[in-house]
Amino acid sequence: MAVESYVLKVAEVIEETNDAKSVAFEVPDDLQERFAYTPGQFLTVAVPSDQTGLAARCYSLSSSPHSGRHQITVKRTADGYASNWICDNLKAGDTMRLLPPSGIFTPKDINADLLLWGGGSGITPVISIARTALEKGSGKVVLFYANRDETSVIFAAELRELVAEHPDRFTVVHWLESVQGLPTQEGLKQFATYFADYTSFCCGPAPFMKAVATALKELEIPRDRRHQEKFVSLGGNPFGDVEEVLAAQKILAEADDGEEAGEAAFAGPVSIEVELDGNHYAFDDWDGKQVLLEFLESKGVDAPFSCREGNCSSCACIVLDGDISMKHNDVLDAEDLADGIRLTCQALPLTETLKISYNG
Template identity: 80%
Template structure:
C-alpha cells in the first residue's frame, strides 16, 4: 500500500557549500496541516529516475516549524544517485513528489537542556531542533558540530547568528577534522561530561555516531536522554505506483537473481497465527481489537481498523512507525534502523511486526 504523496513546487534552491544545497518547498494553504512537522522530522522525496521510475529518499527538515518554511538540505554523496540528481538538477519552479513529514527524532519537551551532536549533513535535523528550542523553549542548547574542514561547514553563518541572539542559552563548538583530526572517543567523552542531565540528539556519519553514543553510554547518560538518527537510503518505494509499472522488469530481475541470497533480509520468527488481542495507545486514544492474525503486519492491521497510525517507508528503514511493546511480543520481518538497545527497550517497527503471543499491548507515546 502506498502513502498519499503530494506534488510540491520548489520555491528556492540555496547553495550552502560546494557540495550541499537547501531546497525550500512551497506548501499551499490547503496542505499546511498535512505538512505540519516537529523539529527533527524528515520529508521523503521521489527523485525521478530513468532506470527505476523513481528513487525515494528521506531528507530531514533543516528549517524550524515556527518559521513556516519547509526546507531540506541535501549533501552530495560520493557516487550517490539521488543527492547528486537533486544538487545538479532542481531549480525554482520544479515540482517534486513528496510524502508528509515523519520520524521520531524530535524532542518531547523544548524546555529541557539539549546537547546536540551533528556531523556533516547530520546538522540538518539538529539545527531545526536548535532553532526551535531557542525560539520556543527555555533550556540551554549546546552543539558539537564536526566537519571535514571550514569550507564544508553547512549553516556556519546561521549558527553564529543564533549564538549572537542567544548568548546565555546557546553555544556551538566547531570541530574541524583538517585542524584537530577525527573526534576521538576520549575527546567526545570529556566534552559531554560537562553536560550531565542534558538530553542528547546525535546525527552524522556512522563512525561519528558510534563514537558519540559510546561516549554518552560510558558516561552513564540514561537511554531516555539519548536519541540518534541514522541517514540511510531507502531500498524500496513507499510512493507505490511506480512498482506496478516496473513489475515486469522486477520479475525478470528476480529470475536472474534467484540464486543470490538477500543478505539484508532476516527471516522473521514464525508468526503466531492468531487471533491476537491487541491494545494500542496512540496520541491519547486507546484502541483494542481481538482479531489480529499473523498474515498481516501490525501497521496494516491497524490501518484496516481505521487507526491513523504513523508510518513512512514501510520497509523497516526509517522508524516513523516505531512503538513500544508493553506486553507480549512481536517479531520483525526486517529492521535496518533499531539497534540492540532499542530492541532491549521494547521498541519495534509496526510496519514489520508480526505477532508472537496471543495478547499484546503497545504504545506509540514512547
C-alpha cells in the same frame, strides 16, 4: 489503499556550501495540517530516475516548525544518485512528490537542556532542534559540530546569528578535521562530561555517531537521554502503487508462514490496543499474517510509515504489553529492542494480547 503522497512546488533552492543545497517547498493551506512537523523529523522525496522510475530518499527538515518553512538540506554523496540529482537539477517552480513529515528523532521536552552533536550533513535535523529549542524552549543548548574543513560547514552564518541572539543559552563548538584531526572517543567523552545531565541528539557519519554513542554510554547517560538518527538510503519505493506493494507483501508473508515469520508469529486472532496521537483503538481480529502496519491500515488507522522496509524507523512503536517479532530490522539497536521499541511495518505478533503506543 491510496498512496499518501503529495506533489509540492519548490519555493526556493539555496546554495549552502559547494556541495550542499537547501530546498524549500510551498505547502498549500489545505496541506498545512498534514505537513505539520516536530523538529528533527524528515520528509521522503521521490527523485525521478530513468532506470527505476523514481528513487525514494529521506531528508531531514532543517527549518523549524515555528518558521512556517518546510526546508530540507541535501549534501552531495560521492557517486550518489539522488543527492546529486537534487543538487544538479532542482530549481524554484519545479514540483516534487513527497511523503509527509515522519520520524522519532525529536525532543519530547523542548525546555530540556540539550546536547546536540552534528557531523557534516547530520547538522540538518540538529539545527531544526536548536532553532526550535532556542525560540520556543527555555533550556540551554550546546552544539558540537564536526566538519571536514571550514568550507564544508553548513549553516555557519545562521549558527553565528543564533549564538548572538541567545548568548546565555546557546554554545557552538566547531571541530574541523583539517585543523584538529578526527575527534576521538575519549575527547568526546571528556567534552560530554560537562553536560552529563543534558539530553543528547546525534546525527552524522557512522564512525562519528558510534564514537559519540560509546562516549555517552561510558558516562552512563540514561537511554532516554541519548538519541541518534542514521542517514541511510531507502532501497524500496514507498510511493509506488501501494495496493500492489501490499499485495506483494501479503504473498511474501504467506510464503514465509512455514518459515521464519510463520514459526515466530502467534497463529490466531490477536487482541491489540493502540495509542496514537491521543486516540485509543482496540481490535481483536489481527490474524497475525499481515504485519501490524498493514493490519492497522486495513482498520482505517492513520499509522505513520515511510520505507515499509525496516530501515527508517518512521513506523516505530513501543510495546507496553505482550511482545512482537520483526521480519527485518536495519535501524533499531539492541538497546532500542530492550526498551520495547518495534517497527510496525515488520511486526508480527508473538502473544495473544498486545498493547502498543506510538507516543513514545
